Amino acid sequence: FQANAEADSEELVDPPKVEEKIGAVPNGLSTDSDVAKREAESISKRSLRSNTEKFEFQAEVSRLMDIIINSLYSNKDIFLRELISNASDALDKIRFLSLTDKEILGEGDSTKLEILIKLDKEKKILSIRDRGIGMTKEDLIKNLGTIAKSGTSAFVEKMQTSGDLNLIGQFGVGFYSVYLVADYVEVISKHNDDKQYVWESKADGAFAISEDTWNEPLGRGTEIRLHLREEAGEYLEENKLRELVKKYSEFINFPINMWASKEVDVEVPADEDESSDEEESSSESSSSEEETEEEDTEKGEDEEKKPKTKKVKETTYEWELLNDVKAIWLRNPKEVTDEEYTKFYHSLAKDFSDEKPLAWSHFTAEGDVEFKAVLFVPPKAPHDLYESYYNSNISNLKLYVRRVFISDEFDELLPKYLSFLKGLIDSDTLPLNVSREMLQQHASLKTIKKKLIRKALDMIRRIADEDPDESTDKDKKDEKSVDDDEKRGQYTKFWNEFGKSIKLGIVEDATNRNRLAKLLRFESTKSDGKLTSLDQYISRMKPGQKDIFYLTGTSKEQLEKSPFLERLKKKNFEVIFFTDPVDEYLMQYLMDYEDKKFQNVSKEGLKLGKDGKDKELKESFKDLTKWWKKALSSDNVDDVKISNRLDNTPCVVVTSKFGWSANMERIMQSQTLSDASKQAYMRGKRVLEINPRHPIIKELRERVVNNPEDESVTQTAQLVYQTALFESGFSLNDPKDFTSRIYDSVRSSLNISPEAAVEEEDDTEEIEAESDKKETTSAEGDANDDNADVRDEL
Numbered sequence: 001f002q003a004n005a006e007a008d009s010e011e012l013v014d015p016p017k018v019e020e021k022i023g024a025v026p027n028g029l030s031t032d033s034d035v036a037k038r039e040a041e042s043i044s045k046r047s048l049r050s051n052t053e054k055f056e057f058q059a060e061v062s063r064l065m066d067i068i069i070n071s072l073y074s075n076k077d078i079f080l081r082e083l084i085s086n087a088s089d090a091l092d093k094i095r096f097l098s099l100t101d102k103e104i105l106g107e108g109d110s111t112k113l114e115i116l117i118k119l120d121k122e123k124k125i126l127s128i129r130d131r132g133i134g135m136t137k138e139d140l141i142k143n144l145g146t147i148a149k150s151g152t153s154a155f156v157e158k159m160q161t162s163g164d165l166n167l168i169g170q171f172g173v174g175f176y177s178v179y180l181v182a183d184y185v186e187v188i189s190k191h192n193d194d195k196q197y198v199w200e201s202k203a204d205g206a207f208a209i210s211e212d213t214w215n216e217p218l219g220r221g222t223e224i225r226l227h228l229r230e231e232a233g234e235y236l237e238e239n240k241l242r243e244l245v246k247k248y249s250e251f252i253n254f255p256i257n258m259w260a261s262k263e264v265d266v267e268v269p270a271d272e273d274e275s276s277d278e279e280e281s282s283s284e285s286s287s288s289e290e291e292t293e294e295e296d297t298e299k300g301e302d303e304e305k306k307p308k309t310k311k312v313k314e315t316t317y318e319w320e321l322l323n324d325v326k327a328i329w330l331r332n333p334k335e336v337t338d339e340e341y342t343k344f345y346h347s348l349a350k351d352f353s354d355e356k357p358l359a360w361s362h363f364t365a366e367g368d369v370e371f372k373a374v375l376f377v378p379p380k381a382p383h384d385l386y387e388s389y390y391n392s393n394i395s396n397l398k399l400y401v402r403r404v405f406i407s408d409e410f411d412e413l414l415p416k417y418l419s420f421l422k423g424l425i426d427s428d429t430l431p432l433n434v435s436r437e438m439l440q441q442h443a444s445l446k447t448i449k450k451k452l453i454r455k456a457l458d459m460i461r462r463i464a465d466e467d468p469d470e471s472t473d474k475d476k477k478d479e480k481s482v483d484d485d486e487k488r489g490q491y492t493k494f495w496n497e498f499g500k501s502i503k504l505g506i507v508e509d510a511t512n513r514n515r516l517a518k519l520l521r522f523e524s525t526k527s528d529g530k531l532t533s534l535d536q537y538i539s540r541m542k543p544g545q546k547d548i549f550y551l552t553g554t555s556k557e558q559l560e561k562s563p564f565l566e567r568l569k570k571k572n573f574e575v576i577f578f579t580d581p582v583d584e585y586l587m588q589y590l591m592d593y594e595d596k597k598f599q600n601v602s603k604e605g606l607k608l609g610k611d612g613k614d615k616e617l618k619e620s621f622k623d624l625t626k627w628w629k630k631a632l633s634s635d636n637v638d639d640v641k642i643s644n645r646l647d648n649t650p651c652v653v654v655t656s657k658f659g660w661s662a663n664m665e666r667i668m669q670s671q672t673l674s675d676a677s678k679q680a681y682m683r684g685k686r687v688l689e690i691n692p693r694h695p696i697i698k699e700l701r702e703r704v705v706n707n708p709e710d711e712s713v714t715q716t717a718q719l720v721y722q723t724a725l726f727e728s729g730f731s732l733n734d735p736k737d738f739t740s741r742i743y744d745s746v747r748s749s750l751n752i753s754p755e756a757a758v759e760e761e762d763d764t765e766e767i768e769a770e771s772d773k774k775e776t777t778s779a780e781g782d783a784n785d786d787n788a789d790v791r792d793e794l
């Protein structure tokens with residue numbers, strides 16, 4: 001279609017020759033005469049114009065289009081919901097602008113905010129038109145040629161490997177799905193600020209834009225014309241489109257009208273000759289004719305004789321409304337079915353998998369601020385939920401004011417940690433005719449946000465309450481009912497998808513910290529491989545136990561073997577395992593729950609009830625602890641104390657209550673940009689805790705008492721300390737020093753003299769061998785003798 005494109009843009013590429021284009025195989029499709037015909041048609045049409053510019057698609061777009069065109073994805077229907085959703089977005093935009101500028105809508109048909117679908121069976125064209133905001137030439141180039149989002153390459157990669165075209169809508173590149181069903185697409189668009197343009201592409205890596213001087217003026221808005229592929233003929237069937245709109249676009253808040261055929265009875269004059277003619281020529285239509293001629297016996301003679309008529313079925317066309325525009329959120333929740341909520345969720349979230357949302361909440365808030373809202377917990381977290389958590393402003397709530405869509409970019413409605421929820425709110429309190437910026441400042445938003453958070457957290461708690469697996473009541477757990485079966489395991493599912501968000505909520509939202517803490521789940525020494533809650537933990541606490549015990553680390557398997565658990569396990573205390581890096585942050589904010597304090601069992605201050613022998617033990621190990629503290633003074637160790645947490649291990653290194661744990665130190669060290677000075681500052685003071693019942697410790701005490709100056713005791717004590725440091729989860733500053741000590745210890749256990757040196761490598765042998773080689777070639781016998789001599793010498 002670029003036969004005579006004029007090169008007046010930098011982005012222009014050479015116009016391809018007409019001969020090459022006609023009949024070319026469009027992207028691997030079969031060359032059918034239709035395509036060739038259409039192309040020839042469009043080329044001749046375009047020969048009239050001299051204003052066409054040709055552009056190349058951004059590389060990712062081209063790749064994406066290739067994937068779509070060659071896709072074996074069976075659900076090709078999705079293109080229609082994408083186009084309707086784009087049309088609806090464009091209508092939302094113009095309606096929003098019209099709130100402050102009435103003129104913008106223009107007059108006549110332009111004021112009708114609607115979507116129109118037309119079919120042309122003969123030319124195999126499906127067109128979808130909206131009276132939305134439209135696109136300027138610049139918009140067309142930018143919106144339908146590039147994807148400016150970050151992560152585009154990764155997305156295209158994922159599309160290629162997964163083949164899951166549902167991702168298209170979620171990533172926001174829905175338009176390109178037109179190439180699932182069309183091989184040539186025209187986008188005609190008129191924006192108030194520009195002339196009418198045509199964008200067109202055959203998905204061959206390029207698109208063209210021309211000022212539209214031949215189509216009917218749109219007034220305002222966009223018309224997408226899909227020249228359907230041979231095998232996509234079903235999208236020219238009215239019933240198919242009725243079914244698709246019902247299925248996918250039921251919740252679009254603008255009327256969707258289709259130019260639909262209708263069989264109607266019309267009365268036509270029944271001229272005798274004519275009617276007999278027709279009967280002869282068309283047996284089909286004759287069957288639908290009905291003579292309506294009546295014997296008019298009652299009429300007077302002087303009355304005019306009525307002409308004879310007959311009824312004929314005729315096909316007429318008229319606009320047929322395909323959707324019901326009554327907003328679901330305005331209906332009484334009792335009257336909305338689960339199926340309707342699920343469909344509504346799918347349409348809001350642009351998620352067309354079959355999965356049901358995990359929960360929803362539909363409510364009306366009354367009082368100072370009035371609004372209606374529907375919130376959903378999606379069945380799955382998007383792949384990039386936490387990728388740029390602190391930098392992105394994603395909000396998945398749509399804001400309406402008195403039924404008018406205002407924005408889906410209001411991040412004031414929900415806190416970041418709840419940004420995974422989908423839904424909408426419609427407020428009667430917010431003003432309609434102010435700018436978005438003014439609205440953002442509106443005092444009511446705070447109240448709305450507060451209420452939304454409460455409702456959202458209630459909704460999440462309900463998933464747990466209704467999940468039989470969550471019940472502590474054994475009977476309820478095993479009880480079986482259909483309803484229960486659906487709810488079983490739902491909270492674990494929620495937790496696996498969105499648990500991190502709840503944890504981030506605890507960090508960020510002090511007001512709702514306790515509510516959020518109720519939603520926490522974790523594994524523990526008693527959870528038996530399942531998830532458990534703080535309430536369940538508390539119900540299992542031992543009489544007299546004051547604190548909630550927990551331990552942080554990289555995995556449950558690693559933590560289960562930790563020396564910090566030895567006595568706790570023996571005494572049957574439950575300890576929570578926190579293995580997600582975010583848990584370290586979480587526990588800096590979660591100080592208590594239900595009046596119980598949290599105690600990290602690898603930190604100072606662990607109390608396991610009264611131990612009468614404390615003082616005595618302290619006294620009897622005084623010599624060792626004092627001596628050892630002094631010996632470790634250069635190792636950043638603050639104190640050496642008797643431990644109450646050990647059983648089989650001689651000693652561990654614990655950190656001070658408010659400093660970092662060993663696990664946190666590890667996390668911080670692994671962060672590329674972490675600040676070394678902050679690290680030194682936050683690093684917890686270390687305390688070496690010794691197990692007074694352990695034979696190694698007892699022996700060390702003996703030796704220290706006997707001879708505090710004994711160098712070998714100092715060496716052994718240092719090795720024991722380093723081993724404890726290692727086992728307690730710290731990384732060693734000087735691993736070489738540690739390993740040398742280990743080897744020394746191995747030497748002594750193998751009775752190898754400390755003086756025994758490592759055998760020197762003798763390189764004379766190599767030199768000799770080299771010269772041997774040379775000599776062997778000349779005099780083999782001699783060389784062998786020489787070698788024997790060297791060996792003898794050695």
Ligand SMILES: Nc1ncnc2c1ncn2[C@@H]1O[C@H](COP(=O)(O)OP(=O)(O)OP(=O)(O)O)[C@@H](O)[C@H]1O
Nearest residue numbers: 086087090132134143169171172173174175176222
């Ligand atoms: N009918 C239309 N009227 C006006 N602009 C449109 C229309 N269709 C598409 N656009 C523009 O083209 C852009 C790209 O559309 P595409 O469907 O690929 O992604 P998107 O609509 O941005 O993403 P999402 O599907 O998540 O809304 C849109 O953002 C919009 O600016």
